[in-house]
Each structure stands twice: as C-alpha cells, then as structure tokens.
Amino acid sequence: MTQTERRIFLIKELLSEQPQYSDMIIPADEQWQKNLLRSLFNIRMPEPVSEAFLKEQNAYLQEEIRQKGITELSNLKPIQDGIYLWQGDITTLRCDAIVNAANAQMLGCFCPCHGCIDNAIHTFSGVQLRAACAELIKKQGHEEATGEAKITPAYNLPCNYILHTVGPIVQGWLTKKDKELLASSYRSCLDLAEKNNVKSIAFCCISTGEFHFPNDKAAEIAVKTVKEYRQQTHSKMEVIFNVFKDVDYKIYRDLLGTN
Numbered sequence: 001m002t003q004t005e006r007r008i009f010l011i012k013e014l015l016s017e018q019p020q021y022s023d024m025i026i027p028a029d030e031q032w033q034k035n036l037l038r039s040l041f042n043i044r045m046p047e048p049v050s051e052a053f054l055k056e057q058n059a060y061l062q063e064e065i066r067q068k069g070i071t072e073l074s075n076l077k078p079i080q081d082g083i084y085l086w087q088g089d090i091t092t093l094r095c096d097a098i099v100n101a102a103n104a105q106m107l108g109c110f111c112p113c114h115g116c117i118d119n120a121i122h123t124f125s126g127v128q129l130r131a132a133c134a135e136l137i138k139k140q141g142h143e144e145a146t147g148e149a150k151i152t153p154a155y156n157l158p159c160n161y162i163l164h165t166v167g168p169i170v171q172g173w174l175t176k177k178d179k180e181l182l183a184s185s186y187r188s189c190l191d192l193a194e195k196n197n198v199k200s201i202a203f204c205c206i207s208t209g210e211f212h213f214p215n216d217k218a219a220e221i222a223v224k225t226v227k228e229y230r231q232q233t234h235s236k237m238e239v240i241f242n243v244f245k246d247v248d249y250k251i252y253r254d255l256l257g258t259n
Contacts, residue, residue, distance in 0.1 A: 006060040007033050013053050014040035039112035041123050046107065046134035049127055057126055061156040065124055068092050070158050073200055073240065079256045082230065084240040086202070087249045090117065091124045094158035095200040095240060097151075099189050101207065102164040104143040106133040106150065117204050117244075121162060125155045133164065147184030149192045161198060163189045167207030174214060179221060182207055186225040194235060202240035205248055219251045 001009065008026060011033065015021050018040075027033055071088055073095040079085045090098050100121045103109075108122030108130050122129050132152045137143065144150065149165040165188060168181040185206050193201045203222060207213035219241075226239050241256070243249045 001056065001059075003060060003063055004030070004033075006056045007037055009056055010053070010060060011037050011040065013050075014044060017044070017047075035113055038123050041127065042108075042112045042114070042119060043110055044127060044130070046127075046131040048131075054126075054128070058156055061124055061126055065092055065156070065158060070094050073238070076240070078238075079253075082236070082238050083226070083256065084238065085243070085249070085252050085256055086240050087243050087246075089120070089244070090202060090204055090242045091120050091157055093202055093240070093242065095202050095238075096159060097161035097163055097193055097196075097198045097200070098154070098157070098159045098202045098242070099163045099165060099204055099206065101204055101209075101211070102133075102144065102166050104146070104166050106137050106144050106164055106166075108133070116210055121157070125157050125162065128153075128155045129162070147181040147188060149185065149188035151192055151196055159202070161193075161196065163192060163201065165189050165206060167211055168213065170207070170212040170214075174217060178213065179217070182213060182218060182221050183225045186222055187229060190226070190229045190235070190237070193237060194233070198237060200238040200240065202242045204242050205244075208248070215248055216251050219248065219255055223252070223255045 011026055015024055068089065069092060071093050076084050076086055101117050103118065109116050109119035129152060136150050144166050146166045146168050149163050152162050154160055154162050165185040167185045168178045170178050205218060208215050208218050229235065241252050243252055
C-alpha cells in the first residue's frame, strides 16, 4: 500500500469502531485526512485491534516519522560532558529512551489533535502504547502518582523506550511541594532508566505548558536534579534536554552554557 492507501484503510477501520461516525465522508485533502486519522487515534479507547490493522498502522507511522526526519543522537554534540541540549520534535529523536509528560490516567491525551507532547507521543507510537499503559494502571490498581515513573516500549518511535511521568500541576503560586514533586519526576525517570540499562534519555519540559509550571523554574530543577544524580551515582547515561519552543531553548542554553 501507498501512504495514502494506508491512511484511508486506517481511517475506515477506526470509523467502523465508532457507529456514530458511520456516515462520515473521508475528506479528499491529504492534511484533512491526516487530522482525521490523528483524531481517531486520539479518541480510541485501549481495546484489542487486528493484526492487519497493526501491520498497516506500523508501516504508516514509521514512514510518517521517516518523512519528518529522524535525528540521531550520535550526530549531536554535548553542551557539557554527557549532557545535550536539542530543539526539535521528540518523536523523531533516535536515542535509547524519551520521557513523556503523562497524566495520572497514563492513557495519553484524548483531545483530538491537541498540541501537547502526550498527544504526539501516543499518536506516533501507535495504539499499542495506550493499551500498554492501560495494562500498567490496571495491574497497579490506581492512577499514577505525581513524581513517579513507568516504562514501556516505544513501538513505532525511533527510540527504544518511553518513560512516563506525571509532573505536578501548578495551581496559583508555585509551592515548595510543586518543586519537590518535579524533582521527583526527573529522579524517578533516571532511576527507572538505569534499572533498565538505558544508555541515553531525552527529557521533555515536564509540567510546563498545560501543567503551568514556570518554564525557568522547571528548567532550573531539571538541570540541578540531573547533575546531582550524575554526581551522586556516577552514572554514564547520556541526558538530552529536549525543547520545542525558542524560549525554553534560551533558558536551557543560559543554564548549561554558563556552568
């Protein structure tokens, strides 16, 4: 199948699961088709899916990521020993593990085409990721606690693993507890990564954006926690601070470029 044929096949399969959308007409425009497919991925509950669907979904997502352009960690230069700063789409980074800023349900973002990192990671990883996260939550019997972390395969992403952590949601003034919980998210990811022999890990800007943690304070905590962890454990794991916005790049550049 071509990418277009795969996309239409996947849309039809997903629409068939939603009786209320049985009469929906698939748009002719390519971008509208992509938006529709992503929306259907986003709203789909963690349910079983056919091998035929997985085969075409995997081929489709891997090609979409290839077309976006994969960045190899080996082509990046560290800003400090073992520490990198990279601005780009984390779903296109080939390293050992990336970190997802998850919600307490651990099921990804259900808002169609939302711009959060949780939405992007679940979209391009594939429907297997939501199912895997649902199984983790089912086994532990409760929602994920703030400041802790879980690990899953990355499925169709270029990396090998995804570390999922729930950062604090800032409501009003930034508190000492908020800061402690954010540091805990970083430490939990680093600890879990080490336990799983992860050699390189890319952190997104946990708790900023939708969770309202001030970008500059979040970056300070991220850098401090990572550096302390490396010093205390003598870890050789490479750490990438991944940013998407220019403002975050400047913040991290100032923090890392002067130390």
